[in-house]
Amino acid sequence: MKVFKLFFKIARAKAGIIILYIGIFLAICFPLVHSSKDKMDFEEASITVCVINEDQTEASRALVDAIAQRNRLTDLPNDKQKIMDAMFYEVVDDTVVIKKGFEARLQEPSGDDEEPLFTQYKMRDTYQTAMVEQYLNNYIRFVKVYTAEGDTLTEACEKAGAELAKEAEVEIVTPPGQEAPDQNYTDNFALYFRFLPYLFIAIMVNVLSTILTSLNRKDQKMRIECSSVKMSSYMSQIFLGSGVFTVLIWGIFMVSGMIVYGGVYQGLHCALAVLNAFIFAVIAALIAILISSFNPNGTVVNMIAQILGLGMAFICGAFVPQTMLGDGVNMVARIFPVYWFEKANDCLAGIQKGDLSDVGLCFLAEGLYIVLLVVLIVILSARRGGLVRQKKAAAQA
Amino acid sequence: MFFHNLKYEIILNLRAKEVIIWMLLFPIALSVLYKAAFGNVYENGGITTVPVAVVEHEPDEMFRSMINYMGESESTVDGTESNLGRWLAKTMQEKNQQEDGERKPLFHAIYCNEEDAYRMLEDGDVKGIIFVDAPEGAAALSGDTQDADTSGDASDTVTAEWGAEAIKHFREAWGGDAVYENADAEEILSGEGLTLQDMTSFQDMLDKKSSLTLKIKSNGMEQSSIKRFLEMYSALTGITAHLADGGDTDSSSVMDAAVIADEKLTEGNTDPFVTYMYNMIAMVALFGMTVALHVALFSEANLSDYGARRSCSSTPKLTTIMAGLCGCFLSQILCVAVCITFQAFVLKVDFGGRLPFVYLGGALGAVMGVSMGFFVGAIGRLKYEAKIGISMAVVMGLSFMSGLMFSGIKASIEMSAPIINDLNPVAIVADSFYYLSVDPDLTRYWGKMVCVLLYTVVFILLGFLLTRRRKYESL
Numbered sequence: 001m002k003v004f005k006l007f008f009k010i011a012r013a014k015a016g017i018i019i020l021y022i023g024i025f026l027a028i029c030f031p032l033v034h035s036s037k038d039k040m041d042f043e044e045a046s047i048t049v050c051v052i053n054e055d056q057t058e059a060s061r062a063l064v065d066a067i068a069q070r071n072r073l074t075d076l077p078n079d080k081q082k083i084m085d086a087m088f089y090e091v092v093d094d095t096v097v098i099k100k101g102f103e104a105r106l107q108e109p110s111g112d113d114e115e116p117l118f119t120q121y122k123m124r125d126t127y128q129t130a131m132v133e134q135y136l137n138n139y140i141r142f143v144k145v146y147t148a149e150g151d152t153l154t155e156a157c158e159k160a161g162a163e164l165a166k167e168a169e170v171e172i173v174t175p176p177g178q179e180a181p182d183q184n185y186t187d188n189f190a191l192y193f194r195f196l197p198y199l200f201i202a203i204m205v206n207v208l209s210t211i212l213t214s215l216n217r218k219d220q221k222m223r224i225e226c227s228s229v230k231m232s233s234y235m236s237q238i239f240l241g242s243g244v245f246t247v248l249i250w251g252i253f254m255v256s257g258m259i260v261y262g263g264v265y266q267g268l269h270c271a272l273a274v275l276n277a278f279i280f281a282v283i284a285a286l287i288a289i290l291i292s293s294f295n296p297n298g299t300v301v302n303m304i305a306q307i308l309g310l311g312m313a314f315i316c317g318a319f320v321p322q323t324m325l326g327d328g329v330n331m332v333a334r335i336f337p338v339y340w341f342e343k344a345n346d347c348l349a350g351i352q353k354g355d356l357s358d359v360g361l362c363f364l365a366e367g368l369y370i371v372l373l374v375v376l377i378v379i380l381s382a383r384r385g386g387l388v389r390q391k392k393a394a395a396q397a
Numbered sequence: 398m399f400f401h402n403l404k405y406e407i408i409l410n411l412r413a414k415e416v417i418i419w420m421l422l423f424p425i426a427l428s429v430l431y432k433a434a435f436g437n438v439y440e441n442g443g444i445t446t447v448p449v450a451v452v453e454h455e456p457d458e459m460f461r462s463m464i465n466y467m468g469e470s471e472s473t474v475d476g477t478e479s480n481l482g483r484w485l486a487k488t489m490q491e492k493n494q495q496e497d498g499e500r501k502p503l504f505h506a507i508y509c510n511e512e513d514a515y516r517m518l519e520d521g522d523v524k525g526i527i528f529v530d531a532p533e534g535a536a537a538l539s540g541d542t543q544d545a546d547t548s549g550d551a552s553d554t555v556t557a558e559w560g561a562e563a564i565k566h567f568r569e570a571w572g573g574d575a576v577y578e579n580a581d582a583e584e585i586l587s588g589e590g591l592t593l594q595d596m597t598s599f600q601d602m603l604d605k606k607s608s609l610t611l612k613i614k615s616n617g618m619e620q621s622s623i624k625r626f627l628e629m630y631s632a633l634t635g636i637t638a639h640l641a642d643g644g645d646t647d648s649s650s651v652m653d654a655a656v657i658a659d660e661k662l663t664e665g666n667t668d669p670f671v672t673y674m675y676n677m678i679a680m681v682a683l684f685g686m687t688v689a690l691h692v693a694l695f696s697e698a699n700l701s702d703y704g705a706r707r708s709c710s711s712t713p714k715l716t717t718i719m720a721g722l723c724g725c726f727l728s729q730i731l732c733v734a735v736c737i738t739f740q741a742f743v744l745k746v747d748f749g750g751r752l753p754f755v756y757l758g759g760a761l762g763a764v765m766g767v768s769m770g771f772f773v774g775a776i777g778r779l780k781y782e783a784k785i786g787i788s789m790a791v792v793m794g795l796s797f798m799s800g801l802m803f804s805g806i807k808a809s810i811e812m813s814a815p816i817i818n819d820l821n822p823v824a825i826v827a828d829s830f831y832y833l834s835v836d837p838d839l840t841r842y843w844g845k846m847v848c849v850l851l852y853t854v855v856f857i858l859l860g861f862l863l864t865r866r867r868k869y870e871s872l
Binding site: 020024028043044045080081083084085087088089090091116117118119120121122123124127128130131133134135136137138140141142145149163164166167168169170171172173174187298300302303306307310311314315319320323325329332350351352353 | 418431435503518615620627628629633636656659660672790797804805812831
């Protein structure tokens with residue numbers, strides 16, 4: 001098993017890259033996966049609002065409290081550039097300024113040419129800004145109605161806040177005749193699996209391709225060819241090494257996933273997601289082997305890893321959900337294996353429409369990629385073998 | 398000799414396979430992929446019309462009118478609209494047109510039966526189903542109405558007067574001008590094309606408040622917006638009921654109060670996905686590190702054969718290094734310019750109309766990247782390949798933190814440790830493009846450019862300090 005040992009000796013030198021990828025991945029995934037509740041509870045999309053209270057009166061403070069009942073408040077300095085930056089990067093969804101004189105104007109409206117009570121800073125129209133706008137309008141309407149009916153401003157503000165704190169009845173349902181979603185594989189946890197294709201491609205291409213390219217170097221190859229190791233034994237050890245390496249990488253990510261999951265995976269959907277990941281790990285390994293067939297240098301391998309990894313991840317729905325991508329992009333993405341991995345993952349998590357037969361179809365598509373890649377690798381190695389034999393024959397002649 | 402070296406430095410750089418791959422092909426390929434993935438995500442702005450199914454177990458004209466006011470609707474079930482329903486829809490539509498004829502509909506309501514609604518929810522054709530049911534105690538209400546209907550002429554007069562008053566309020570609140578100042582009840586009703594029976598329905602409608610339930614398949618912003626719409630509707634019907642019963646309350650001042658003044662923060666490009674493109678250019682600029690490594694490495698006799706040959710040549714070391722640096726500056730600026738040109742003119746990325754400053758920012762970023770490469774090349778005795786690997790890892794790491802792969806990461810860093818963004822060279826260059834796009838003036842842009850120049854000066858000085866006055870016992 002000399003070749004097998006050599007394989008892992010080279011792999012050990014690349015352990016740093018693998019640890020780096022896993023470390024960054026877990027650091028990003030852990031908070032994302034644990035950022036929201038179970039999917040069977042309705043969870044209102046939270047709106048982060050910055051309220052700048054220029055009035056600082058009882059009425060304006062009552063309004064701030066009322067807004068805080070339904071939204072997440074955040075503090076920002078009254079500086080337009082800072083507000084703009086926060087809104088551009090979506091740290092804050094909406095910014096409202098309660099203008100000076102708010103309480104006075106509510107108590108004594110000045111008529112038709114009334115000054116606006118609020119300034120709402122906008123970057124672009126969003127659901128969040130529309131919701132906050134509606135909330136403020138209704139709050140003021142209620143306050144005016146109650147004050148007109150004889151309540152004091154304090155009472156009116158209190159009543160308006162209470163009226164607008166009433167929530168509509170919402171229920172998450174499974175349509176009749178449909179399978180209830182598997183609670184063991186939530187859409188939050190599915191995020192962990194969603195990012196895996198990028199990592200598998202990056203690691204496999206960066207590490208496996210580099211190992212195989214090193215072993216395929218002309219001088220190495222010549223040394224191995226004149227050694228006592230038979231070619232068949234050499235090839236089978238390389239094959240075994242690649243297989244063990246693939247299972248090892250897949251295993252590391254599945255175990256890391258359990259840390260994020262909080263225990264051993266439960267349920268059929270989790271099992272299928274793990275299988276989906278395994279199938280894709282094999283695809284990534286075959287892509288790496290295919291790339292190494294061309295004997296690229298380190299820079300080219302690195303570039304291919306980044307372009308394939310980032311490119312497929314963006315276009316096929318790993319970084320941006322498939323539901324957000326345009327029809328044209330999704331159509332083009334079908335030619336890449338990551339698309340089918342992501343589609344199966346989304347179906348399992350209930351993010352996209354689809355049952356187990358659709359998941360099976362995705363597995364089948366991924367299986368076809370495995371067959372295609374194996375055929376390509378065999379053809380390329382056969383051609384290369386043929387060329388080598390031709391050269392040897394020519395040299396002998 | 399300087400120009401001779403400069404010429405060959407540029408030729409050497411532009412013929413290097415790595416430079417062509419990393420500085421030209423890689424960013425162009427990635428830009429195309431970014432554009433393909435994000436190009437249409439924000440092309441319609443932040444808001445898209447939310448499709449929603451409505452299942453009416455109990456018809457509610459007011460709710461139907463409000464849905465039409467907020468959006469558009471279609472029906473797949475047979476049903477006849479009442480005279481009152483048509484009047485409400487017409488009044489609300491007039492209000493909608495008065496406010497903003499171009500407003501994008503928030504909802505697309507599909508009236509259908511329960512079975513179709515669930516099918517559409519499962520297929521993802523709608524984001525939620527709104528069930529309109531009779532309110533609790535509906536039987537009692539209808540019983541009261543029947544009593545009122547059969548109680549004779551006196552009751553009719555009460556309903557007509559109440560109805561006329563309610564219509565005046567409703568018109569003031571929703572229909573613009575109040576045109577019935579001195580009209581009696583019958584004139585108002587006939588003017589609106591309504592009957593006493595409609596007024597009885599109107600009274601019931603305001604009194605009853607249908608029970609509205611939202612059923613969804615999964616959480617999300619669109620689902621939350623439907624929920625908030627139901628809450629807003631509930632609040633509005635509450636206000637309308639108060640106004641209808643409120644006697645002297647000035648309805649138009651309550652409903653029409655212009656309480657919010659919108660202030661647009663920028664006229665620039667507010668698409669958050671454009672930051673991926675900014676980061677891409679910044680990354681290419683910083684890849685100058687890998688290009689410039691050889692400037693120091695190939696001038697040190699103990700680190701490379703080139704260095705040994707150059708050490709015994711007659712050309713002064715300063716001239717060789719300066720020519721190498723200038724060559725790297727020029728070739729790297731060229732690569733960044735190609736990347737910006739491709740994005741601006743082929744992919745049509747909106748840089749906010751200040752393209753010359755974008756080129757300037759990119760060029761200074763490239764100079765900073767080269768100076769960092771010169772410094773990294775000068776420190777330690779690591780081999781060229783090892784330093785290339787380190788430089789690539791550093792640039793990709795800095796790009797990651799600046800949001801090249803995941804745009805939210807930069808905002809997270811800004812919230813927890815803003816100093817990291819202030820020091821990250823990739824983030825500095827990317828921010829300068831962002832400021833160019835959104836700021837009306839160039840103050841913050843120049844601030845970032847000063848940081849870039851400071852980095853450049855510091856790294857070049859450190860590089861020179863590390864490479865100067867090296868002597869070797871033997872070569």
